Amino acid sequence: MNQYSRNCLLVLLSVALLLCLSCASPPPAGNVVDDLDRTINIDEIPQRIISLAPSNTEILFALGLGDRVVGVTEYCNFPEAAIAKPKVGGFSTVDIEKVVSLEPDLVLATQIHSKTAIPALEKLGITALALAPGSLDEVMNNITLVGKITGQDKQASQLVNSLGTRIEAIASRTQNLAPDQRPRVLYLTWHDPLITAGTETLVDDIISKAGGQNIAYDISGHKAIALETVIHRDPQLIIASIGMGTGEDLPWQYVKNEPRLKNTEALLNDRVYKIDGDLAHRAGPRIVDALEQMAQFIHPELFEEIN
Template sequence: MKRVMKFRKIFIGLLLVTIFLAGCAVGGRTSYDKDYFAKITDDLNREVVIDNKPQRIVSLAPSHTETLFALKAGNRIVGVTEYADYPQEANKLDKIGTIKEPNVEKIIKLQPDLVLAAGITPKEVITRLSELGIDVIGLNPKNVSEIIESISLIGKVTGQVKKANTITSEMKNRLEDITETVDEHIKDNQRPKVFYEIWRDPLYTAGPKTFIDDLIHLAGGINIAHQAEGMWPQYSFEVLLFENPDVYIASQHSWKHQVSKESILQRKRFQQIKAIKNKRVYIIDQDIVNRASPRIITALEKIAKAVHPKLFN
């Protein structure tokens, strides 16, 4: 009798353990596979739950388009903005307006199950699409570190986590190589003064809270417009002369703003500037410094070579 009772206790105990483990396993799978595909909090502080892996994606910023292609999710993009031109395949996709003025009706006709919005996407666009049951993710990175985080997030919501980890790991390694070199060899009082030209007449530059400002700092330089008011301030030529930058970097933002190293070196009023005297003038592609994409690290490397050519030759 004692043997029977003991056997029953053992049997019941094993049965309870089995039921408990089965419940944990089923519950664990259900919470991921059946409840939702991904759940995130975006840069607009909105919690977004995505039920299924997105198959039709609309990108409302050229940077998102670049990132999606880098993540090997370009074949799922059905719509992009007017100036989404990288990689070349992006030019063949349906255009849904500009980054500031996306055409909501065109977006709806494309029947997306995911829309990647930008920091300057009108709130009413995000609200309307969300009310129609379309998942909208808002991304608004403000520096290089946040760009890397955004790429990880896009990888998560598109199911490209492994590829995102590969890309962001490489970006972090390249970023670390530069920042460690700067920290090791450059003291704060040895940082060259840098000016970045957005537009010549009138003179516009990149101020605080821009990717360019962050890139110059990470590259071991001082952005002379770091204390300016606004992100893209008009800059006084007199102040430029007073600050007397060691390095002059420019980019052409449209066909109306055609610049070259030679044309800048030949500007009569600029001859007193140290960077002009020493011919330390550099031209950089505006797309790689203004877009929150994996190419931002390439921009950092180019600026680092311009600011510290001996260190990053």
């Protein structure tokens, strides 16, 4: 073999070696910290994943991990492919036996499982990780985290970039609004009693990013708000969520028919809107759809062209 062909072979070999390296899966994520501040060691890239929340399911499918999802909850109705997956129980009621039988190497839980399903699964040697975002930024961080754990870093950064662009398109126009340019918003998830979304909820973050101000500023979490407080704070628009899964718009109908609300600005100007609860309450990629819809409700003059 002459010098030339030997060099050729060497080049070919090194190219082959490089190709080989790049087509092999990336290294596992190692130690990661979840939203309950627990450090979890991911020493292998998970291949069988169970989601314990609709939001987690939507993140997994959006990252192209649908094939690796082996179990979801009864409430996971998006995307369509998720409906056909085996069910491991409701939202707070997890069938641990079913989870174990599906032999997952990763369970994506939420904070409501912190005292129940997570310790139960860990005792059985199953890796469980909780996602509990309280703002749009944290949803984006969660998507990045799931991408990192599952070896889908590239898909995750693409998704976060495109969602970030859409968020920025709205935030850039609303962030400098003066308080008096921010309409007072009442958000309702239920009507008897009136349940609203106060501070430390995703909805609250969406309302403020969409250029409104939440009239439930002194209530934290999802709680009842007094009818007289609503009337006194006089919302300029009311947004009612459509029941999760049922498609029922009871809170919206209530608002439209409640005589005691008819003198609020929202009713006088006929600004009572509906939003799909599946968009507004799920900490997944579609939360940005909710942001865009709310921005149009709150500032129709600024966001006519979206959609």
